[in-house]
Amino acid sequence: MDQTNILEAQMLTKVYEDGLCALDHVSFSVKAGEIFCLLGDNGAGKTTTINLFLGFLNPTEGVAIINGIDVAKDPLAAKQHVAYLSDVVMLYPNFTARQNLDFFARLGGRQNLKRDDYYNVLRQVGLQEKAFEQRLKGFSKGMRQKVGLAIAIVKEAPAIILDEPTSGLDPKAANEFLAILHQLRAQGRAILISTHDIFRAKEISDTVGIMSEGKLLAMKTRAELEHENLEKLYLDYIQGKVAA
């Protein structure tokens, strides 16, 4: 697998105008074919990190790099190399699954895709065939999440950022979702996931970053985690029982 860093945070810091430090000198990288989970409770700084990678915020210090491009310097160019799936995947309820996919694919620069291409991606994420041409109005959260993932896949970006992707999904839908992430990893995508779901993080990640109060307290690889209780480790870190 290519060992190039696709996503890279270098001393990433965000201090808001009111003085709140949402992110404090956070550094990590995600290589091609790697899944990196940012684990932390609410307000830990996971979403701020994602917002900095997507150019929705400018860093106070440090840089967020996507495929070698500094997001703050050239956000539009950087966005060409990343696909994103938010925690709220309402999409456009008046569009069918295929129409949603078509719109976001074209927005992502995939102009010449055919109906069958969309159907293949929707099949890949496990959406039922009968739902392809149905409006999203009646879709469950799990179904919408699949369409959202299809949107991220169809862009064929080297990096994928997922914000709380399994929240609100039932166990079956969450497992199906993670299975697709395994496939994407196998295809060489660099995947950054923010979550507070410790068990899913351990199950899917190559590396887990534990965050609390804007700091990245620890990074553990899959191999390191095999011999550790992640839940205990996580709680110890956020309660300050283990020094960062």
Add this chain to the structure above:
Amino acid sequence: MLKILLEKELRDIIYSTKFAITFAAAAVLVLLSFYVGIRNYHESVREFEAAKATNAASIAAATDWRQVQNRVFRKPQPLEVLVNGVTNDVGRTTDMRASGELTLINSRFSADPLFAVFRFLDLNFVVIIVFSLFAILFGYDAINGEKESGTLKLVFSNKVSRASFIMSKLLGSVIALGVPLLVPLLIGCLMLLGLGVPMSGDEWIQLGLLIFAGLLSFGVFLTLSIMISAMVTRSSVSFLLSLVVWIFSVLIVPKGSVLLASQIASAPSMDAIESQKRKFTADQMTRRMAAMQQWFSSRSVGMDTSFTSKFAAFQDSSTKSFEKERQEFYGRLNEDWRNKKDWQEQWAFGISRVSPTAVFQIAAMNLSGTDVGMKFRYLKELDRYQDSYAKFIQAKTGSTADYMRVIIRRFSTAQSDEDKQKTLNPSELPEFVVQPRPLGSTIAASLFDLGLLVVLNALFFGGAFFAFLRFDLR
């Protein structure tokens, strides 16, 4: 990129159930307003023709032009039915006299007081109430609604600039909502043609501008609500704000401006003016009676031709001088009142122009000729006709008969040749034809408000654009 976003915006609006329901409601109301208007027009024309025929019959039954009680009637105009304006408040009938002040009686609302309470469903009402609500309903969550549904972040995770996104929102909403509204409006125009409403070329141009003004008014509310949506994070808050703006614009500002204007620039009421006129007329009557008594007391009454012709000459000269005096007094009174009223109206319209609804209404009334000046333009036409009517009566009777005139006639059991007069021919009367307001004047009167609507559109369009450039996408 703009093309993709614009296409999505158009589809998103057109595919929505909200659009189907609101568009259907707006289309039905537009068509209904045209239909009701056309029916009202035909009914008004029938009433007008019937009234004219009755008047002609009563003239035809008379044998002396001095006995004639001629009435003239205001002819219904096609555009009045689309924008009622003040047309239903202004009297439709006038008792025509060769001298004296002319008044308008028998307004539509005095004949049908129920309509004065609920008013008619005209195109003006549909644009002011329905179009503006329609615009708000689609604009209030245009930006923050996308944030709430997560699509804004998803869109901006792609190579999309803020400028192209907001442009697509604004243009897409205007096209997706404005163009469909044109359809029922154009069908309404075809209804005017198909259902036999005679429209001149000028009136078609005026109608075209009226529709343009309606769409501009719609555009103001649409861009305004999109701007609010780009300034407020939560759609529930932007809906509330848009609704408050709508209430102020449609209900409070126009009514409040009249109240405020009457405080700033007071004008005497019509009743006060009428009272002064009545007092003057009563005083003049007393003086005329005294003059007549003096004339009679200074000579012996006889029935010879010389006496009657002297008496007629006295009455002519007396009428002329009293009429001149009355005209001068009434003229001064009317001019003073009109000046004060004009000033008050200028204040009222100036203040009301804070509201886009009022701006549209003023433009619409000017374009359809049903503005507040309509009554005075019509009275001028009546005055113009009164001159030719007076000349006609003078020619027919040798004098301009007035209400104080005493007619001396000799009666005998055997009818003389003079007594065996033929009945009158009403077609001899000069025809009362109202000169239509020139197109240039109509357009000039509405140009400021049309321009203001364009400026408001541009202002809110720019406001929405710049507000979105600062919008927090997270």
